[in-house]
Amino acid sequence: MVVIGGSAGSFPLMGTIFSHLPKPYNYPIIVASHRLKHIRHGFVEALNLKSSLEIIEPLDKEKILPGKIYLAPANYHMSIEPGYYISLTTEDMVLSSRPSIDITLSSTGEIYGKGTLGILLTGANKDGAYGMKKINDFGGTTIVQDPATCMVDTMPKSAMAITEIDHVMNVDSIINTLKAINR
Amino acid sequence: MYKFDITYAQIIGFFDELKFKTKIDIKVYSLGAIKRIIGGYMDKHDIEGLDELIRWLTINPGNKNSFMKALIPDKTEFFRDPGVWRYLKSELPRLVKEKGVIRILDLGTSSGEDLRSLLIVLNDINLRDKVEIVACEKYQIKINELKEGLFNGKKLEPSINNYKRYNEGKFDDLIDQSIEEDSFTLKMDLINDVVFKTYDLAFERAFGEFDIVLCRNIMCYYSMKKSRPIYKTLSDFIKKDGLLLMGVQEGLTNSFYNRDFKCLNEEYKVFQKTR
Numbered sequence: 001m002v003v004i005g006g007s008a009g010s011f012p013l014m015g016t017i018f019s020h021l022p023k024p025y026n027y028p029i030i031v032a033s034h035r036l037k038h039i040r041h042g043f044v045e046a047l048n049l050k051s052s053l054e055i056i057e058p059l060d061k062e063k064i065l066p067g068k069i070y071l072a073p074a075n076y077h078m079s080i081e082p083g084y085y086i087s088l089t090t091e092d093m094v095l096s097s098r099p100s101i102d103i104t105l106s107s108t109g110e111i112y113g114k115g116t117l118g119i120l121l122t123g124a125n126k127d128g129a130y131g132m133k134k135i136n137d138f139g140g141t142t143i144v145q146d147p148a149t150c151m152v153d154t155m156p157k158s159a160m161a162i163t164e165i166d167h168v169m170n171v172d173s174i175i176n177t178l179k180a181i182n183r
Numbered sequence: 184m185y186k187f188d189i190t191y192a193q194i195i196g197f198f199d200e201l202k203f204k205t206k207i208d209i210k211v212y213s214l215g216a217i218k219r220i221i222g223g224y225m226d227k228h229d230i231e232g233l234d235e236l237i238r239w240l241t242i243n244p245g246n247k248n249s250f251m252k253a254l255i256p257d258k259t260e261f262f263r264d265p266g267v268w269r270y271l272k273s274e275l276p277r278l279v280k281e282k283g284v285i286r287i288l289d290l291g292t293s294s295g296e297d298l299r300s301l302l303i304v305l306n307d308i309n310l311r312d313k314v315e316i317v318a319c320e321k322y323q324i325k326i327n328e329l330k331e332g333l334f335n336g337k338k339l340e341p342s343i344n345n346y347k348r349y350n351e352g353k354f355d356d357l358i359d360q361s362i363e364e365d366s367f368t369l370k371m372d373l374i375n376d377v378v379f380k381t382y383d384l385a386f387e388r389a390f391g392e393f394d395i396v397l398c399r400n401i402m403c404y405y406s407m408k409k410s411r412p413i414y415k416t417l418s419d420f421i422k423k424d425g426l427l428l429m430g431v432q433e434g435l436t437n438s439f440y441n442r443d444f445k446c447l448n449e450e451y452k453v454f455q456k457t458r
Contacts, residue, residue, distance in 0.1 A: 087213050
């Protein structure tokens with residue numbers, strides 16, 4: 001299971017990453033990104049233009065399948081439940097965000113354990129740091145975008161400050177890693 | 184995220200003890216949601232573990248009441264998903280013309296923003312006297328709170344944006360300017376003729392039939408297993424040809440009863456009962 005979080009500056013990077021992933025891809029990819037909550041359209045459509053894999057904004061309780069990319073919908077928190085399905089809820093914002101990257105990352109880490117690869121990209125607040133710590137705690141592998149290559153480095157640096165990150169990479173290396181695990 | 188992290192395994196183990204000692208049954212909830220709701224509650228009250236939470240809940244009825252209220256997440260804002268309310272604004276006159284008077288049920292009224300958004304829509308189209316509304320919530324304490332009509336100030340900004348997208352209007356015009364710090368009330372409160380009822384969708388049968396049922400972002404808080412029988416209750420609440428409005432990321436695909444409905448509007452998740 002691959003889970004990716006990102007905020008300011010991460011949208012074009014996600015497009016680049018998804019455009020390089022081979023089809024078929026053996027794992028599901030879960031994505032939480034800060035976004036304008038009243039804009040429901042355009043985000044997933046724009047990413048789909050670049051990706052060979054299908055990117056969807058799932059409905060609540062949608063079963064998770066390999067080879068699909070699940071993008072947290074605007075104004076919903078997205079978590080993974082035992083039984084490997086998506087849960088979408090509307091409770092309070094976390095770190096001023098709904099979707100919360102922490103919620104998506106931490107629940108994925110808890111459900112998939114050491115089978116989790118967590119990736120945190122550029123972003124302007126510390127959302128995602130706790131989630132990366134939980135992925136680490138549950139035995140998963142963590143990658144942050146090299147802060148030197150970030151538009152805003154607060155997000156990866158916050159994660160590095162509270163947990164031991166396995167790999168610090170630029171986007172090309174992240175793409176190569178995602179290709180390599182598919183072999 | 185929270186001072187005391189709760190795992191899925193811990194929360195599953197906690198269900199039976201909580202029910203045994205407090206009679207509060209949380210087994211029906213989605214695990215992720217209930218874990219976060221409890222984590223947030225424990226943070227707010229400086230409770231450092233699930234055993235301490237049990238002790239806290241059994242010390243006095245006030246603690247138990249505050250916990251029960253916390254189990255019902257607030258509606259996030261007024262006119263959430265503005266297109267849904269535009270849809271209702273355009274469809275309600277036709278329905279009233281066909282049926283004379285229509286009955287609307289708001290399931291899981293919670294903090295009441297959906298209910299009041301509906302009332303504002305009805306007021307806009309001068310149809311309040313043609314619509315009977317029943318609003319349900321699980322606990323009377325929550326109903327008492329929502330009747331007071333005091334809303335968290337954090338909801339103001341998204342509500343202003345939503346209202347603008349609903350009808351180009353100024354939400355500020357609806358607000359009582361004598362607002363308290365960090366909270367606000369509406370100038371006109373239209374809930375006087377609403378029938379409020381304590382009702383638990385997870386455990387009780389349908390108590391009537393309605394032309395329109397609002398059940399927006401409610402089913403997502405139930406577990407996969409529990410949601411299946413609840414869809415039967417939902418279906419029982421709706422008259423043939425009646426409408427069901429769910430949250431925009433909810434659906435009926437997990438339901439055995441989806442064959443009873445056709446989707447009238449995929450974007451706003453409006454379903455019509457066909458048999």
